Amino acid sequence: MAGRGRGRPRDSGISERALAAARELLVQRGFDATTIQAVAERAGVHASALYRRWPSRIELIEEATFPGLSPQAVHPTGNLRDDLLRFVRAYTEAFSQPAARASAVGLLAHHQTSRRTHPPELYLRISARPQFQDILSAAPPGSVDPDLDANDAFTMLLSAVLAHTLLANTATQHLTPECIVEMTLRILRPSWPGPL
Amino acid sequence: MAGRGRGRPRDSGISERALAAARELLVQRGFDATTIQAVAERAGVHASALYRRWPSRIELIEEATFPGLSPQAVHPTGNLRDDLLRFVRAYTEAFSQPAARASAVGLLAHHQTSRRTHPPELYLRISARPQFQDILSAAPPGSVDPDLDANDAFTMLLSAVLAHTLLANTATQHLTPECIVEMTLRILRPSWPGPL
Known part of the structure; x- marks a missing residue:
């Protein structure tokens, strides 16, 4: 201060x-x-x-280059789709900063060769799993499958954000934040007929 | 010959x-x-x-380093889960070959700086979208949402395979082929109540 x-x-x-x-x-x-x-x-x-x-x-x-997400970007409102969209947009924006783009591949290359020391720390840094869990907890009952491991859904989302950022203009140009959210909602929705 | x-x-x-x-x-x-x-x-x-x-x-x-998938790895049998698992395993294995691991980050770095010339070709090379479409076409009626853009589901799968390979031992160590298949099946399943 x-x-x-x-x-x-x-x-x-x-x-x-x-x-x-x-x-x-x-x-x-x-x-x-x-x-x-x-x-x-x-x-x-x-x-x-x-x-x-x-x-x-x-x-x-x-x-x-990976300072984490701002709190207001991830504070959940209870509207699952809106909350996820703000979350994915903030995430994508953080990864798309010029300095982050300039460092991402270098960091990946570094961690591929010296894998034991650093990656967990980098993962903690790029992982916003607690914020994702907060969003799911605020969602209306019935919108998230209670049998789903939220971890798995989060990693799919993170992979999509990473691919969208690292492979921009190629494989994943249609993988917009809106599309990532729709795919995540499909993963999250309860099975039919529901397990309860 | x-x-x-x-x-x-x-x-x-x-x-x-x-x-x-x-x-x-x-x-x-x-x-x-x-x-x-x-x-x-x-x-x-x-x-x-x-x-x-x-x-x-x-x-x-x-x-x-990215010669494509072998035909027998992707020939669909009609069992959606089994077909997807063989597909994701073959995909993960192709990306996990030592030469592919050694080239992936370098190729990413190259394409980040000279983006206009090459990425579409690399994408065609790493993309097995036609094979994915074949698997969906062979699936029993009702197992795949007809309103879903298969393209989006495929890109989520590809992103997960890439993240699993590039970030091995860190972010995505639990993103096994089995887990990727379960997530893909969740994306594919029809909405409830069905749109038909």
């Missing part, structure tokens, strides 16, 4: 400056060029200050 | 040797090292012979 004053740039947090510098570098120079040293130079801080905050550039880039 | 004799290596097709060499290079040395020149050297052919067959290494790598 105390560091938020606009008039005194030196007081603004080192972390915030580093995260902003990382986003700029990703967009302007790409994933490979976004090193700790380059971020430090652009942010005007010592590299050692960044290493105190992040173990490597990977964690810094992940925090810079 | 004439070139298939095993006893005369010089008669075996240049294309087949180049595709095999590309797969070896991808697995052993990675995407960046799999250049036309490196493939030519390993296959024992002239680079010019490869350029006559493929415009660039990208098309060569795509053909080497």
Whole structure:
């Protein structure tokens, strides 16, 4: 809170400056060029200050590009279709930011080769499963199959959002947020005849 | 046909040797090292012979690593669940081959930067939509919602297979072929009450 004053740039947090510098570098120079040293130079801080905050550039880039969804984007109203649409739109928008687009493939490549250390953290970062669960909990009775594992439905939604973002203009150009929501609603609906 | 004799290596097709060499290079040395020149050297052919067959290494790598599904993997029997399971397993297996895993992220990165030329071809290559449509057509009446756009269901399935393969061990470790099939069946089932 105390560091938020606009008039005194030196007081603004080192972390915030580093995260902003990382986003700029990703967009302007790409994933490979976004090193700790380059971020430090652009942010005007010592590299050692960044290493105190992040173990490597990977964690810094992940925090810079996948900050999570804003609370108002996911606060459920009880209208399942509307809530899911706001959720998927916010999700797609977050993944479509220039810095996120510039880092996504690099992060995937990194995690494919050093799989053991980081992926769970990245997954927690890109996963909005608790918010999805909140939306389902607020839905009217009978609109969500109680026998369904919400986890499975969420992962289908996440896969569609990722594919829509990573494969934009190709495989998934028709996989709009509206379409993802319709498919998710089909997954969620109770079986016929219902199990109850 | 004439070139298939095993006893005369010089008669075996240049294309087949180049595709095999590309797969070896991808697995052993990675995407960046799999250049036309490196493939030519390993296959024992002239680079010019490869350029006559493929415009660039990208098309060569795509053909080497995403050859399509085998016909027996997708020939429908009329049992929708079994057919989908064989289909998703064959799909997942194709994407999980070492050479495909080694090329997938590199291809994604390439297509993110030069989006206009190649993606449709890659999409045709990774898309098994006609086979999916064949499976739906063979399903018993009433098991597939006639109002559903099969295209949307297929893209959800493809997204899940891609996420399962690219994000293996992380976001989607529970997204097994069995789980993808259950989710696809939920998407496909007719609405209640039925529209007819």
